[in-house]
Amino acid sequence: MSFTENWGKSCGTTVGLPATPKGSRRPLQQVRELRERFWREVRVPGTGAEFNQNLEKALRVADFLELGELMIVDAYHREESCGCHLREEYQTPEGEALRRDEEYAYVAAWEWAGENEPPILHKEPLQFEFVKPTVRSYK
Amino acid sequence: MRFTLRIWRQKNAQDPGRFETYEVDGISPNTSFLEMLDVLNERLIKEGKEPVAFDHDCREGICGSCGLFINGRAHGPLPNITTCRLYMRHFRDGETITIEPFRAKPFPVIRDLVVDRSALDRIIQAGGYISVNAGSAPDANAIPIPKPVADRAFDYATCIGCGACVAACKNASAMLFTAAKVAHLALLPQGQPERRQRVQKMVAQMDLEGFGHCSNTGACAVECPAKIPLTAIAQLQRDFIWAHFTPDPYAR
Amino acid sequence: MSSVQTLPRPSWLHTAVGRKVVMALTGLFLMSFLVVHLAGNLLLLRNDGGAAFNAYAEFMSTNPFIRVLEILLFAGFVLHIYQGLYFIWREKKSRPIGYARNAAHANTTLFARSMRISALVILLFLVVHLRHFFVEHRFLGSSLTMYDSCKLAFENPYYTLFYVASSVLLAFHLAHGFYSSFQTLGLVMNHRIERLVKVAGAAFAFLVPLGFAVIPLYFWIRTF
Structure with missing residues (x-):
């Protein structure tokens, strides 16, 4: 299906590993367009009044579109690299992932702020009491 | 490969339902039966028709979701497999394939080929x-549990609750399903305290749900994807008789 | 998930399992009767003009112990038939909508599938048989000896044919019934016992009806 292919391209090649700084806002735009197109063009056989496996699948796609969009938002707000989650503009002179714990040592929880509104970020800081995070070396 | 499909269509539990005939063509012999239905559904959606509802989940024979009555047999023409592990190479090219839902009073049709099998859950809730x-x-x-005992208990425990035993049984009996759980727990020390009550409660629930009786034809064991043997049923019978005719050591 | 209804526990006789136990016990009892009946009948094959058989028939109809057993035997038949009828009704109730296509031959034996037909034929046989021998001699005071009565009957080819055909259907009924009884009583504990019971059942289902069929055939052949 062409829809699935579009979706894969938007997510896989641009927010995938490693993410490039170039065209940073493009995938977000693409997913939003895709989501809009989904709601405009989606056709679900049957009705919601009865057992409907097609509706179930359509709802799942709708969920994935929202979740995918949020993942892109989250991925780009986090201006650091972390292990395999490498952003090319954040790397050490030796080409290793550059983590920025002083800025991003938190779990991001995003709050829905309404259609077409940017989601609100809630930070849940990561507190390390006994073991302090260190940068792993593969050498 | 080309097939003519006679599929049971039923909008909801109230609809009397009817067979409808569909043609599918260009099916690879290595297509699984459920994939063949996916191909049909994809086409029906494109044609603006209602796709055929059928249950499926893991598609690797372990979840027990898929359950179709194909050409007169639960899970199709091969013994001891689930529908998802059935392939189109097991059919003749050009064959007419009849697909029906599992039929039993406790398995009401929800839509097309999907039936409600929660009666089996309630049997387990009653004592399993x-x-x-x-x-x-x-x-x-x-x-400590001797290895042979553990092995046998495990054999009985492998039931995936697909309901093929009920579908294949001429009496729509859930004995193999119920017996698998009874025999599994009856063999293990952890199952002993509730052993008597378990078999009585589960048999009572089985009757209450409206399942039929067992006439030992063995059709269930032939169709069972988990290969639960009939000795499980003998174990249930033994425990049931024993529970009724011997004093309960746990009674006050 | 729906909640479990609490229910008054039915008496064990009214559960599907309990009813099957009654079916199995009466079935085994009737099978034991078949053996006794056949043993007596084989006296008909003795070339003594029916002396031994008549003595046996006399004993069976006068001995008080046998008379009590006779009542039990009737009770066994009635219970067996009653449960059978109940199961026919229940089968319909458990699957109100049947399959459009059913390939039961692929997962069951012919004998298991034909239990109902064989039962019907055996019942029909029973009515004819009881009317002809039991009622005739016990209640209507036949002037013939039991041996002569048998001889007269079996020299009629239609009568012999009916008896032989009934024996074949009895064989069908026993071929599933024997194993089924043991299974229902929970005695088939493992695959070794299962094999043993099935072999014994096949032998029983072959030999006993064969014995019953040989007797009318013997009288009929002697007419040539």
């Missing part, structure tokens, strides 16, 4: 459990 105090997990080998 052991009661333990929650807490830290006991040591793995704290209770």
Whole structure:
């Protein structure tokens, strides 16, 4: 299906590993367009009044579109690299992932702020009491 | 390969339902039966028609979701497999394939080929459990169980609850399903405290749900994807008779 | 998930399992009767003009112990038939909508599938048989000896044919019934016992009806 292919391209090649700084806002735009197109063009056989496996699948796609969009938002707000989650503009002179714990040592929880509104970020800081995070070396 | 499909279509539980005929073509012999239905559904959606509803989940024979009555047999023409593990190479090219839902009074049709099998869950709820105090997990080998016993108990425990036994049974009996759980727990020390009540409660629930009786034809064991043997049923019968005719050591 | 209804526990006789136990016990009892009946009948093959058989028939109809057993035997038949009828009704109730296409031959034996037909033929046989021998001699005071009565009957080819055909259907009924009884009583504990019971059942289902069929055939052949 062409829809699935579009979706894969938007997510896989641009927010995938490693993410490039170039065209940073493009995938977000693409997913939003895709989501809009989904709601405009989606056709679900049957009705919601009865057992409907097609509706179930359509709802799942709708969920994935929202979740995918949020993942892109989250991925780009986090201006650091972390292990395999490498952003090319954040790397050490030796080409290793550059983590920025002083800025991003938190779990991001995003709050829905309404259609077409940017989601609100809630930070849940990561507190390390006994073991302090260190940068792993593969050498 | 080309097939003519006679599929049971039923909008909801109230609809009397009817067979409809569909042609599918260009099916690879290595297509699974469910994939063949996916191909049909994809086409029906494109044609603006209602796709055929059928249950499926893992598609690797372990979840027990898929259950179709194909050409007069539960899970199709091969013994001891699930529908998802059935391939189109098991059919003749050009064959007419009749697909029906599992039929039994306790399995009402929800839509097309999907039936409600929660009656089986209620049989398990009635007694197919052991009661333990929650807490830290006991040591793995704290209770010694001989290997052959553990093996047999495990054989009975492999039931995936697909309902093929009910579908294949001429009496729509759930005996193999119920017996698998009864026999599994009857063999293990953890199952002993509730052993008598378990078999009585589960048999009572089985009757209440409206399942039929067992006439030992063995059709269930032939169709069972988990290969639960009929000896499970003998175990249930034995326990049931025993529970009624011997004094309960746990009674006050 | 729906909640479990609490229910008054039915008496064991009214559960599907309990009813099957009654079916199995009466079935085994009737099978034991078949053996006794056949043993007596084989006296008909003795070339003594029916002396031994008549003595046996006399004993069976006068001995008080046998008379009590006779009542039990009737009760066994009635219970067996009653449960059978109940199961026919229940089968319909458990699957109100049947399959459009059913390939039961692929997962069951012919004998298991034909239990109902064989039962019907055996019942029909029973009515004819009881009317002809039991009622005739016990209640209507036949002037013939039991041996002569048999001889007269079996020299009629139609009568012999009916008896032989009934024996074949009895064989069908026993071919499934024997194993089924043991299974229902929970005695088929493992695959070794299962094999043993099935072999014994096949032998029983072959030999006993064969014995019954040989007797009318013997009288009929002697007419040539």
